[in-house]
Amino acid sequence: MEKKLSIVDIAKHLNVSITAVSFILNGKAKEKRISDELVERVLQFVEEVGYKPNLLARGFRTGKTNTIGLLVEDISNPFFGAIARNIEDAAYRNGYKILYSSTDNDTEKTKELIRVYRDRCVDGYIIAPAEGLEDDINDLIKHAFPVVLFDRFLEGVKTDYVGIDNVGGIYNGVKYLIEKGRKNIAFITLDSLQSQMRDRCLGYEKAVKEYQLPEFIKEIGFHQNTENRTKQIISFLKRKKEIDAVVFSTNYLAVSGLKAISQLGLSVPRDLAVMAFDDLDLFELYAPSISTMSQPIKRISDEVISRLLDRLNTSSGGKKKKPFQDVVLETSLIIRNSTK
Amino acid sequence: MEKKLSIVDIAKHLNVSITAVSFILNGKAKEKRISDELVERVLQFVEEVGYKPNLLARGFRTGKTNTIGLLVEDISNPFFGAIARNIEDAAYRNGYKILYSSTDNDTEKTKELIRVYRDRCVDGYIIAPAEGLEDDINDLIKHAFPVVLFDRFLEGVKTDYVGIDNVGGIYNGVKYLIEKGRKNIAFITLDSLQSQMRDRCLGYEKAVKEYQLPEFIKEIGFHQNTENRTKQIISFLKRKKEIDAVVFSTNYLAVSGLKAISQLGLSVPRDLAVMAFDDLDLFELYAPSISTMSQPIKRISDEVISRLLDRLNTSSGGKKKKPFQDVVLETSLIIRNSTK
């Protein structure tokens, strides 16, 4: 009772072969023609003594760990935190555990993390990739690991991807501001080449071009801390007095932006209309409440995990594999007081 | 080059024993009297072919996985998200990976998670425990697993714990409100028996008793969704018109509370002073800005992970083990406009 017992102990105690026990425990009794009587006997004993297979031994033998590697930008960002939470729940229900890490959008760090996950034999990967990971991820795919990308994609990497219509989302937001009569609309974003950031910028450019309005794009350094971001936004808004609306490309830039606006003593929406990205409690509760482009977090998570589980379940089955899929979901424009 | 090579391949190729290679790779060359010449030869070849040990095999053999199990209430709560983020970074720097899950404060779910983590042979545990886990955690400790509890402790479980002075923190907050002249101070909390919740309640009771003020305690159901919480707070505040200040015991209750207050059209701080728990961007940016009791997230994380790493490093060494430690950190009262 003291030390954990193994399949060998079970077999010995019941006077049957290890093989038989293994087959039975793996649900291959029928297939391997084990008699119902023996199946019953083994199952009952296993239940009685509470035997649990040694997962390290199993993993070692099979190479499968029932673990999914999850790489997000930053687990403490509400968007990624919520995604992680949903993915975790669904993975759990399907017998998978999550190994997670935050990449900080750092290419080298992410490469290293992928290496670590490979060493640990995770079965599949969910990645919000930094730039420059094409080769590393293609290598994963070449070695038949299921990989689902989300939030941003990589040109030249053929795998499942789940994201949103960034161009259209921002375009709609900017267009709304234009129709409300704003003439000098700024776009505050990151100096990032990631696809979602490029697309959000494209959405902005498309809208202002279409209405022949001037462009005001402020790119904030990727790896700045919050204070610095706020400072940069303050100085940007100070320099460009003509700006009468501002659109942010991420939730945290919007938060920094609101701090900047509050420090500048600007009145929203009178002096400045504000449009944020993602939906935080803050945006709802802020006075005035902040309009935003909200991502369908639950649907994104659901699509991500079901894509991956599909691949995990069929990759060993040798079935014809489904073609890779790009899932592009719509954002919703939530109109609140900041754009009145 | 195609298939991963093992220590056996290395040994064969260099015409040495597997044992020697293993000793060298594990830094036991000196101890095991392997000649410098051979060490050099092996190391060079290993480097050249980029050999990486199979961690599943190693884990299987040694029972160690270099994995830490992290159980938090909810990874998408900003407090736990930030803690997880810090712990993840520190663990990573020390060669450990994190397996995480959210417990939802559900005792049965947590028990199950602990079982899963044991099955997966995590080396150590960091747990923000739900109630009723005394036996399960004591069992972990009995089996010599390092366990660090944080955020709340369990009576009768002797292990390292990192938390804050909940009684003192809330006491100070309430006292501040009293000194500002508030007479009917409500405390909105969860119907939870967890230690941190009991203590926060005690802190409130201590303060109002000391000043002989009436008690208004509203307990919200643990597993309610956000809308329901808000509704309950609304009806509570409607019933008790005399209340002139309200203190929340968690960050999300404060958020629900602010929604309630906004829906009721109450003026803060004129009608109602507000004191929150934890510090969110929202509290800083809300108009009026919200006073709060802020936990030292970085210090909590640092203490948690360094306690655990200490145990992990000495548990195998057979050194005299240090006595278990309770680390109790102070909160800081951040005074903003909501309590003016």
Next chain:
DNA sequence: AAGATTTGCTAAATTGTTTTAGTTCAATGT
């Protein structure tokens, strides 16, 4: 009734590492 097939099971190999308990050879001690 001989051969073929099916049923019900098992022996043994395999996986990659760590570690125990040696072995071999040369140098040293007496």
Next chain:
DNA sequence: ACATTGAACTAAAACAATTTAGCAAATCTT
């Protein structure tokens, strides 16, 4: 000249599962 010691290394067991290949008996086929 023979025992002792130390240096430098190695053979083989152990870890706990999965899986391949196959055996003996029972049943079926013709």
